[in-house]
Amino acid sequence: MKEHPIPFRPEMVTAILENRKTMTRRPIRFKPYADEKFGAYPHECPYGRPGDRLWVREAWTNENCEEPIYRADGHKIDWSGKKIKWKPSRFMPRWASRITLEILNLGVERLQEITEEDARAEGIIWTQIETSPGSGIFKPYAIEEFKHLWNSIYSKKGMGWEGNPWVWCISFRRIT
Template sequence: MTRRIVKPQPNEDGISFMKNPPLDWEQINKQEWKPWKLETEEGESISLKCPYGQPGHILWVRETFYAYGSWAIDKFGAKFSDKTLSFGDYKYADNPPVKVELKRGSLLGWYKRPSLFMPKAACRTWLEITNIKVERLQDISEDDAIAEGVIEYQDGTFKNYFKKKGLREQDGVECLLAKGSFQSLWHSINGQENWDKNPWVWVISFKEVTNSF
């Protein structure tokens, strides 16, 4: 499960005619793209489509990986020539190659590659969207916070993602609830001010599937 901020928000440019606080988001079409309608107390409304897909869509997840090949370097820059599939299979952080070339060059070898450059052929995690809904950020439930992936410790507490670096773990530092843990995670990424604004968010649920596409 993941949350993404709805853009634009009801009080942003383009829908500034929303003078009253919105009542709720309503799903108005169960077929294509699942558009949602926002209504106010005065009966004003807009419709939005989720930009992240619809139930049934397949997503592929990029991650840092290792590819076998070489670099061609000229005055215009460097370009990687990927020969992995001719040699074997891609490798990843949990099964890295024995030897990794640290400098770009014409030498054939294994090179660490950022997730941004992962080809679909190297993907090993595929997700199917199962549901999309819209809600306020702070309305997240305990179950959904756990589904977001916050870490739970053996004593039943949850990780505080906003602890200062170097702070030793001690009693009272961690979060008692998964929702508090998720809040600290959101705070560490987007800032406390964003959490306090309590924006509308797309809530996207998915399940992992095998690659048979």
């Protein structure tokens, strides 16, 4: 078993802590071969393999305090009344991480192949929308919400929803 760091935004940390998030998708930095969808990966996933652990990196600070304070908890000022200066998640050391995840399953797919069920497992707070006003027919909306979340993180990096990039699909359970 190995441990690997993995960054999450504050709203996704909250979803993990509330047990709403049990899956994450991360862009693949290479073009997969056609048979990778069927489980033959010539490349190693940088986040590990089933059984490995992920320690969560999140925005945090330990300025003016002994224990880390986490942005996902909603703090805006420290004990002295000063606005908190957050450190980006990429600078979080292992000792400051409060969340450890165990990888349960790992897969590869095109981003737009996500299902409603998987979008909900991504921690999306979702609703149902009426297909046409007054119809009384509703459809799930989790994929649309996931699309907006994905674009807010990756579209500026050239890996937006419309490009339909290949992604690692990692399902996990929270250990701590």
